[in-house]
Amino acid sequence: MPERSTRHTELMDLVATASNEMIARDYTNELWGIWATAPNDTAQEILDRGMTRRASYDFAGAIEDFDKLIAYCPDYAEGYNQRAFVNFIREDYNAALVDLDRAVELTPDHIGAIVGRALALMQLGQVRRGQIALRKALLLNPWLPERNRIIPLPHNKENDIETDL
Numbered sequence: 539m540p541e542r543s544t545r546h547t548e549l550m551d552l553v554a555t556a557s558n559e560m561i562a563r564d565y566t567n568e569l570w571g572i573w574a575t576a577p578n579d580t581a582q583e584i585l586d587r588g589m590t591r592r593a594s595y596d597f598a599g600a601i602e603d604f605d606k607l608i609a610y611c612p613d614y615a616e617g618y619n620q621r622a623f624v625n626f627i628r629e630d631y632n633a634a635l636v637d638l639d640r641a642v643e644l645t646p647d648h649i650g651a652i653v654g655r656a657l658a659l660m661q662l663g664q665v666r667r668g669q670i671a672l673r674k675a676l677l678l679n680p681w682l683p684e685r686n687r688i689i690p691l692p693h694n695k696e697n698d699i700e701t702d703l
Contacts, residue, residue, distance in 0.1 A: 543572070545568075545572070546569070546572050549565050549568055549569050549572070550569070550647055550678065552565045553565040553566055553569065553649075553678065553679045553681075554677070554678055554679065554680070556679075556680075556681060558681070559681040562679055562680075562681035563681070566649065566679060569649065570650070573615070573616050573619070573645070573648060573650070574589075574616055576607075576611065576614060576616070577611050577614055580610065581607060581610055581611045581614065581617075584603050584606050584607040584610065585603075585607055585616065585617065585620065587603050588600045588602075588603030588604045588607065588620055588621075589620060591603060592620070592623065592624050592627075597624050597627065597628055600620075600621075600624045601621060601624055601625075604617055604618075604620050604621035604624065605621070607620075608621065613644060614644070615640075615641040615642075615644035615645035615648055615651065616641070618637040618638070618640045618641040618644070618651075619637065619638065619641040619648065619650060619651045619654065621637050622634040622635075622636075622637035622638045622641065622651070622654055622658075623654065625637065626654060626657070626658060626661075629661075631658045631661045631662050632662065634654065634658045635655065635658045635659065635662065638651050638654045638655040638658060639655065642655060647678060649675055649678050649679050649682070652671060652674055652675040652678070653671075653672065653675045653682060653684050655668075655671050656668045656669070656671035656672035656674075656675060656684070657672075657684070657687075659671060660672075660687075665689075666691055669688065669689060669691050670691070672684060672687060672688060673688070676688070
């Protein structure tokens with residue numbers, strides 16, 4: 539796991555043990571602030587511009603910015619996560635999944651990327667894998683809005699839940 543600030547570690551513990559959804563949301567919002575803090579001013583400018591473009595539905599422009607960010611900071615998970623989000627919105631779930639896998643590889647406790655990965659897997663028909671990923675995210679934050687998407691796991695003799703978690 540990459541080096542984390544003391545506050546990041548505290549927030550991960552706090553969100554996992556929050557007593558209700560509102561408290562968990564406050565901690566999660568602070569975590570998003572950490573994840574969306576780029577390594578330097580140039581990277582932050584590119585990230586912010588890409589997020590602004592995405593918010594205004596300029597998906598091609600957002601992808602262009604996130605491509606630049608990833609080329610500039612290949613070890614910064616949020617660049618991959620944001621590009622994945624745009625691809626998810628565009629319903630390019632395979633491209634989103636590639637980036638989400640990389641984001642989780644770089645930041646294994648990135649709740650947003652884990653949830654995105656779960657949703658992309660389910661959209662691709664990989665329901666069992668998606669449900670397992672969603673359960674992993676819920677271990678980190680049991681109050682996620684996506685908790686209502688939990689369904690019984692499809693049976694698969696080759697993969698027992700205990701070996702997948």
